[in-house]
Amino acid sequence: xxxxxxxxxxxxxxxxxxxxxxxxxxxxxxxxxxxxxxxxxxxxxxxxxxxxxxxxxxxxxxxxxxxxxxxxxxxxxxxxxxxxxxxxxxxxxxxxxxxxxxxxxxxxxxxxxxxxxxxxxxxxxxxxxxxxxxxxxxxxxxxxxxxxxxxxxxxxxxxxxxxxxxxxxxxxxxxxxxxxxxxxxxxxxxxxxxxxxxxxxxxxxxxxxxxxxxxxxxxxxxxxxxxxxxxxxxxxxxxxxxxxxxxxxxxxxxxxxxx
Numbered sequence: 001x002x003x004x005x006x007x008x009x010x011x012x013x014x015x016x017x018x019x020x021x022x023x024x025x026x027x028x029x030x031x032x033x034x035x036x037x038x039x040x041x042x043x044x045x046x047x048x049x050x051x052x053x054x055x056x057x058x059x060x061x062x063x064x065x066x067x068x069x070x071x072x073x074x075x076x077x078x079x080x081x082x083x084x085x086x087x088x089x090x091x092x093x094x095x096x097x098x099x100x101x102x103x104x105x106x107x108x109x110x111x112x113x114x115x116x117x118x119x120x121x122x123x124x125x126x127x128x129x130x131x132x133x134x135x136x137x138x139x140x141x142x143x144x145x146x147x148x149x150x151x152x153x154x155x156x157x158x159x160x161x162x163x164x165x166x167x168x169x170x171x172x173x174x175x176x177x178x179x180x181x182x183x184x185x186x187x188x189x190x191x192x193x194x195x196x197x198x199x200x201x202x203x204x205x206x207x208x209x210x211x212x213x214x215x216x217x218x219x220x221x222x223x224x225x226x227x228x229x230x231x232x233x234x235x236x237x238x239x240x241x242x243x244x245x246x247x248x249x250x251x252x253x254x255x256x257x258x259x
């Protein structure tokens with residue numbers, strides 16, 4: 001089983017740590033594509049910080065984010081599960097997983113990244129600011145870049161297992177499952193139900209996805225089909241409705257009434 005998470009917009013910049021070593025990251029097949037993004041991002045932020053603010057959508061009150069990108073190659077690194085913050089990662093809370101769950105997370109969970117394509121939770125990366133819908137001078141659209149390059153990395157990481165795709169729309173556009181892989185892909189949507197009315201609420205969606213991943217890791221669940229995942233989630237206490245298989249995978253709706 002491979003679980004794909006979205007990144008967080010907010011990131012914790014480590015104060016110390018070794019600089020980035022692309023060769024040490026998971027999925028070395030992605031190294032050349034990663035280097036292309038880093039080259040374009042560093043060039044933009046180092047050569048024209050004012051332009052970088054506009055291109056990257058950085059608030060003018062946070063120019064330090066441009067400096068962060070400019071120093072990407074030399075900046076301190078830390079484990080990815082310490083870099084990414086926000087609702088998903090607060091709910092997952094990787095630091096407090098049991099020893100066995102941490103071991104499973106190392107092999108089963110990866111984060112979609114605008115800079116790195118995919119990273120494992122234990123990969124050492126620096127903090128950065130680059131949204132998935134950005135167009136970088138010299139590179140083009142980040143989404144289009146990863147659509148050209150991410151596939152081999154996903155296929156290698158997935159192997160013959162089930163893909164549990166929890167990415168948000170922006171990052172789902174980096175790569176989409178097709179054919180045989182789509183048949184073993186489950187996407188998860190979280191619906192908030194109040195008085196019989198269901199809506200998608202961002203905070204519920206993110207927090208519940210983090211809790212789902214945590215519960216699956218702690219339980220040692222290893223479903224191999226979308227139907228088996230739905231059953232595993234029901235066993236863990238969630239109300240789950242399974243959609244019909246499509247060319248893009250099978251959608252599971254997790255219905256929650258409270259956070």
